[in-house]
Amino acid sequence: MKKSRFKFQRMIRICMALALLINLHALTYANSGPTIMEEYPSSEMIVDEANAIIVNHETLTFDLTSDLYSEGAKVKATYEMENTSDETQNVHMVFPLVSTIKSLEDHVEIQCDGEPISLKKIYLDKVNTPNNLPDFETVLKQATEQDSFLTSDLICYEFIPQVDLAEMQIEVKFSLSDPQSLIFVQNINSYGYDGNRFSIGGWFGKNVGTDETLKLYLTKGEVEALEYTVKEKSSDNPIDSKTGFENLKVEQTTISNANMKALLENQLFSEESDIYTKTDKEKMLNEALHELYEPNDMPILILDDLTQYLYRERIILLSYDIAFKPVQKREITVAYQMKGTFDKRNSSEPTYTFEYFLKPASYWKAFDQLDLTINLKAPYEYILSSSLPLTRKSSENQISYHANFDQLPEEDLTFTVYTSETITALDQLKGKWSRTYVYVFFLMVLPLIFVVAVVVGIVFIVKKIK
Structure with missing residues (x-):
C-alpha cells in the first residue's frame, strides 16, 4: 500500500511539473508581441490654392525593399512644376508629416533642381494615436507661436549634503510664499503635493555616480517652512530629520532669465547642441516648457523630463518658398521614410498598410500626370488591396506595382502588402491562434483541465485497487 501511495504522489508531482512547464510556455507566447500597431499617414505637399503653378508630372515611388517592421517604406515624390504666368512667382509650400524631432533630421530631404532647400520647421502638438490626427489643412491655420513661458528672473535653491555617505536619500518639504509661482525641480526621483505643501526627494552620494545636487527654482516669491530628511540607503531610520539644517546646506541665489534659459537649453539639447540654430532652440525650448507644464494639475515641472519633447511623435510642418521666373520649369523632390500599420490579428504573418x-x-x-510605383521584395511580394488600380510586374530582380493617371485620382492612396496573394482560411486560423487570449486558453486552461482529469482518474483507479 505504501508503495502504491508513493507512486501515486510521484505521479501527481510529475503532472503538476508538466502543467507548470506548459503554463510557463503559454505565458511566453501570450506576451510575444502586439497584434496591431497603427502608424500615421503621409501626404502630398500643401500649397495656397491661389497660385499660377501647374504640375506637369509627378513620379511617386514607395520602396518597400528594406525591413518593413524597423524601417518601413522609403517614399520619394518628384514634381515637374511650371509657372504659367508671365510674372515671377514666389510660392510658399508646406510639407506636413508625423515624426519625432529626434528622428526628423535623418528621415526627410527636400530639394529644388537637385539642391537642398532651406526649411523652416514648425513643431506642433504631440499626437497619441492615428485616430486623433487632425486634418493637415486645418493644422496650417492653427500653427501659431506660444507666448513666452519664462519672462522674469528666478530664485534657485540648492541643497548640498554636509555628510559623507556612499548613498543617501534627501527629502525636502516646503511651502510657497506666492501660490502663483511655478516650481522647476532638478535631479529628483520623487515629488508630492498636498494643499500648499510640497515635497521633493532624490538619491545622492558617491555610489549614485553623479556629483549633482538637489535643486529647485521659483518664478515668484520664496520657499517657506523648510524641512528635510536625510536617510542612508542601508537603513530605514533617518540619520537627520530637522529644520535646523546642520547636515544639509541650503544656498539661495538669483538666476537671470537669460541664464535660466541657457541652463534649460543645455538640458534639452545636451546631445545635439550644434544641430539647431539659436532661434530654433529658443522656440523649441518655449514649446517644450509649455508642453511639460500644461498636462499637469500641479505647478511642479521636472527638468529631467524636458528631453521627452524631442522623442514624442507630433505633427511637423516643413515650410519653404520656391521662386519661379516667368514660364520657368522647376523640379521639386521630397524624400522621407514612413511606417506602415502592422496588423497580425487575422493572418499568420503581419500585414502592413500604408496611407x-x-x-x-x-x-x-x-x-496633369501621376506615375505611381511600389517596389517590393520577398517575403512581402504582394499587394493584398489597394484603393487605386495597380498592375503587377515581376522580374528576376524586381517585384513592383505600377499605375499611371492622366489626372489626379479622386481617392487617396491606401495599400496593404502581404507575403502571399491572399489571406487563406489557414492564415486566418493561425492569426487567431496567435492572439493572446487564445494562447492563454489553449496553453494554460486546457493543460490544467487535462492535469486535473489525469489526477482524478488516478485517484479513482487507486480507490478501485483498494
Missing part, C-alpha cells in the same frame, strides 16, 4: 493623402495636390492650378 498617403493625394487630395492636397488638387490645390495647384492644374495637375
Whole structure:
C-alpha cells in the first residue's frame, strides 16, 4: 500500500511539473508581441490654392525593399512644376508629416533642381494615436507661436549634503510664499503635493555616480517652512530629520532669465547642441516648457523630463518658398521614410498598410500626370488591396506595382502588402491562434483541465485497487 501511495504522489508531482512547464510556455507566447500597431499617414505637399503653378508630372515611388517592421517604406515624390504666368512667382509650400524631432533630421530631404532647400520647421502638438490626427489643412491655420513661458528672473535653491555617505536619500518639504509661482525641480526621483505643501526627494552620494545636487527654482516669491530628511540607503531610520539644517546646506541665489534659459537649453539639447540654430532652440525650448507644464494639475515641472519633447511623435510642418521666373520649369523632390500599420490579428504573418493623402495636390492650378510605383521584395511580394488600380510586374530582380493617371485620382492612396496573394482560411486560423487570449486558453486552461482529469482518474483507479 505504501508503495502504491508513493507512486501515486510521484505521479501527481510529475503532472503538476508538466502543467507548470506548459503554463510557463503559454505565458511566453501570450506576451510575444502586439497584434496591431497603427502608424500615421503621409501626404502630398500643401500649397495656397491661389497660385499660377501647374504640375506637369509627378513620379511617386514607395520602396518597400528594406525591413518593413524597423524601417518601413522609403517614399520619394518628384514634381515637374511650371509657372504659367508671365510674372515671377514666389510660392510658399508646406510639407506636413508625423515624426519625432529626434528622428526628423535623418528621415526627410527636400530639394529644388537637385539642391537642398532651406526649411523652416514648425513643431506642433504631440499626437497619441492615428485616430486623433487632425486634418493637415486645418493644422496650417492653427500653427501659431506660444507666448513666452519664462519672462522674469528666478530664485534657485540648492541643497548640498554636509555628510559623507556612499548613498543617501534627501527629502525636502516646503511651502510657497506666492501660490502663483511655478516650481522647476532638478535631479529628483520623487515629488508630492498636498494643499500648499510640497515635497521633493532624490538619491545622492558617491555610489549614485553623479556629483549633482538637489535643486529647485521659483518664478515668484520664496520657499517657506523648510524641512528635510536625510536617510542612508542601508537603513530605514533617518540619520537627520530637522529644520535646523546642520547636515544639509541650503544656498539661495538669483538666476537671470537669460541664464535660466541657457541652463534649460543645455538640458534639452545636451546631445545635439550644434544641430539647431539659436532661434530654433529658443522656440523649441518655449514649446517644450509649455508642453511639460500644461498636462499637469500641479505647478511642479521636472527638468529631467524636458528631453521627452524631442522623442514624442507630433505633427511637423516643413515650410519653404520656391521662386519661379516667368514660364520657368522647376523640379521639386521630397524624400522621407514612413511606417506602415502592422496588423497580425487575422493572418499568420503581419500585414502592413500604408496611407498617403493625394487630395492636397488638387490645390495647384492644374495637375496633369501621376506615375505611381511600389517596389517590393520577398517575403512581402504582394499587394493584398489597394484603393487605386495597380498592375503587377515581376522580374528576376524586381517585384513592383505600377499605375499611371492622366489626372489626379479622386481617392487617396491606401495599400496593404502581404507575403502571399491572399489571406487563406489557414492564415486566418493561425492569426487567431496567435492572439493572446487564445494562447492563454489553449496553453494554460486546457493543460490544467487535462492535469486535473489525469489526477482524478488516478485517484479513482487507486480507490478501485483498494
